[in-house]
Amino acid sequence: MTGGPARLVARPYTGSVTTYLDHAATTPVRPEVAAAYTEELGRLGNPSSLHGAGREARRRLEEAREQLAAAIGAEPAEVVLTSGGTEADNLAVKGAYWGRRATDPALRAVAISAVEHHAVLEAAEWLGEHEGADVTQLRVDSDGTLDLDHLDEVLAPGTVAVVSTMWANNETGVLLPVPEVAARAHAAGVPVHSDAVQAVGKVPVHFARSGLDAMTLTGHKLGAPVGTGALVARRDLTLTPVEHGGGQERGVRSGTLAVAGARALALAVELAVADQEAEADRLRGLRDRLVAGAVSAVDGLRLTGPADAETRLPGHAHLTVADADVDAMLLGLDMAGVAASSGSACQAGVQQASHVLVAMGRDPQEARSALRFSLGRTSTRDDVDAVLAALPSVIENARKAYATRRPRPAATSGSVA
Structure with missing residues (x-):
């Protein structure tokens, strides 16, 4: 066995992102x-x-x-x-x-x-x-x-x-x-x-x-x-x-x-400022289509933020998903060619309870079960439809993963009154 630190070999990403909905993390250069x-x-x-x-x-x-x-x-x-x-x-x-x-x-x-x-x-x-x-x-x-x-x-x-x-x-x-x-x-x-x-x-x-x-x-x-x-x-x-x-x-x-x-x-x-008003109207329509379609297709999805859409960014759709494993959701979407996130991309890729959702009163599990879809200049209706097509099966699998990993209650003896 030779000494010295192990070498990390970078491997190119070989997946295929056909639907990029993570513009809040970074967006294509114009x-x-x-x-x-x-x-x-x-x-x-x-x-x-x-x-x-x-x-x-x-x-x-x-x-x-x-x-x-x-x-x-x-x-x-x-x-x-x-x-x-x-x-x-x-x-x-x-x-x-x-x-x-x-x-x-x-x-x-x-x-x-x-x-x-x-x-x-x-x-x-x-x-x-x-x-x-x-x-x-x-x-x-x-x-x-x-x-x-x-x-x-x-x-x-x-x-x-x-x-x-x-x-x-x-x-x-x-x-x-x-x-x-x-x-x-x-x-x-x-x-x-x-x-x-x-x-x-x-x-x-x-x-x-x-x-x-x-x-x-x-x-x-x-x-x-x-x-x-x-x-x-x-x-x-x-x-x-x-x-x-x-x-x-x-x-x-x-x-x-x-x-x-x-x-x-x-x-x-x-x-961006010159295009802001028209682009906001376009993205707001796409966002509302995504949210309405997701909430109607999957039980247990909850839109984050005020009901008034004018008090949220036009391209943001943040959803919490009951009883689902966040890593499984993101991996499932990635395998379906959809790039999304659970929140900020500045935390070194580590999934943890969102301090934002905790501050809003969500319990730690719900604060770890969020999906953020953020639309931008290159987003289209086809992108939204791709998400809606993939989401039900992705969440179903994520819920199975959550049920498997969820701690079981400790066994007790005797009768329960």
């Missing part, structure tokens, strides 16, 4: 975005350099910044380019907390919704563990709607440094009342950040009108490559850098700026 990205990759120049090639790169970068800002109702100077949503969320939560604490040490609390993406949730928890922050998770009701009265209670002591609440939940698609949160927090003198990764390009998003102080967006949910994103932050919001280096991006996000990524992100956002 052809026109890919073309702009590829064109830029053929050019030379660091936008921080002073020579001609550097100045030309800077010009293209700033044009992309202006293009992005115009699409989301922001000023170009408010756009801080990042590598994606996770980096932007960390900069917003940690940076705002540190920035506020520097001026007032009494501001030691962070308030986040209980259904946040892990990028916000774990950033806040890190501040609690390493910086002594008092972290409060704002309650939601059984539909996933934020409890604004609880927010008022949390703000009342006057110790909150920053509030963060997402615009649209990545698992359920439920829209949170961001403008109301911003108004209440500002009345208490507290800045507000929102993770709008799932919202931009899917529902109307206008940074200036929202009342927010900071907002996160990412490219790969909109038709841009992975590794592109931005934190939109008001100039009067003090942010302490999370990482240090050359002092780019207002001195809060160091690192050589990726012109190709900036151009791709700006174009993808512009196109």
